[in-house]
Amino acid sequence: QQPVQSPxxxxxxxxxxxxxxxxxxxxxxxxxxxxxxxGEAPVFLMILLKGGEQKGHEKIxxxxxxxxxxxxxxxxxxxxxxxxxxxxxxxxxRTDKLIFGTGTRLQVFP
Amino acid sequence: xxxxxxxxxxxxxxxGNDKSIKCEQNLGHDTxxxxxxxxxxxxxxxFSYNNKELIINETVPNRFxxxxxxxxxxxxHINSLxxxxxxVYFCASSLGTGRPHGYTFGSGTRLxxx
Numbered sequence: 354q355q356p357v358q359s360p361x362x363x364x365x366x367x368x369x370x371x372x373x374x375x376x377x378x379x380x381x382x383x384x385x386x387x388x389x390x391x392g393e394a395p396v397f398l399m400i401l402l403k404g405g406e407q408k409g410h411e412k413i414x415x416x417x418x419x420x421x422x423x424x425x426x427x428x429x430x431x432x433x434x435x436x437x438x439x440x441x442x443x444x445x446x447r448t449d450k451l452i453f454g455t456g457t458r459l460q461v462f463p
Numbered sequence: 464x465x466x467x468x469x470x471x472x473x474x475x476x477x478x479g480n481d482k483s484i485k486c487e488q489n490l491g492h493d494t495x496x497x498x499x500x501x502x503x504x505x506x507x508x509x510f511s512y513n514n515k516e517l518i519i520n521e522t523v524p525n526r527f528x529x530x531x532x533x534x535x536x537x538x539x540h541i542n543s544l545x546x547x548x549x550x551v552y553f554c555a556s557s558l559g560t561g562r563p564h565g566y567t568f569g570s571g572t573r574l575x576x577x
Contacts, residue, residue: 355505383563394553395506397565438504444563450519451566453498453506 354378356443356454363459365431373426373457375441384417384424385442385451388435395440398426431461466490469554469569476544477577484539484572486554493559494518495537496566497529500551512537513559544576 356377363371375384383402387395401417401424413435417424424443428435441454467488476482488495496519497509511519512531526542537554551571558564 385563385565387566389504394568394570395566397567400563400565402563440506442566450508450511451496452508456504456506 355452356441358439358441358454358457360457361455363457365435365459365461367433367461367463368430369461371428371431371459373428373439373441373459375424375426375443375454377422377443379422379443381417381419381422381424381443383444384415385444386415386424386426387440387442387453388437389440390437428459431459433461433463435459436461464489465570467554467556467567467569469552469572471572472570473573473575475575475577478544478546480544481540481542482544482574483541484552484554484574486537486539486569488535488554488556488567488569490556490567492556492567493534494557495531495534496555496557497537497539498553498555498568500553500571502550506553510537510539541574544574546576549574549576 359374385400386398389395412429415426439457442451469486494513496511498506500506509523510529514534515531528540531537551573553571554569555566557566
């Protein structure tokens, strides 16, 4: 089943922060995060492998709560280049499949 | 030098035709995938190959047939195209199974069936 992301859309001014959440109904092995700009391919941001793990990528970081089957992506001091659609992707141990979430569209304005 | 390349980038064809999309990766990855992105931007996995062997085959019509001649190539052939096949098809690759790795996507093939 497809992970659900919230919110569906976010509008920010440059410099503002945002949080994107990803929830799964299944036990998770890992969580991926990708960003897709309009008309382009999804680009890998980071992967989290363990429950409670946090990772950072410039001003973008993420956490993974294995028990709650949730992950959150944190964007701080947003830049215009952060605009795009963000997807989480979840894998489970049984199937080895990466299932993408419903997507969150982020728009950053000057 | 493009890591994952797909051809063609655009494909416009009539219903009932047969078409192919080609994908090549030069990353030395063992696993390749086909994903379909519909008009609502949902990304759905279709197939996965690991070192030329089919490992994931989602509920996809038999009209879709993937082929992997070697681990660097994964092609997708579609028979008797239907209007509902219109979408963007992405090829992707990752290091391999066993331990999760990030995926590298090709630039996509926008298929329009008229």
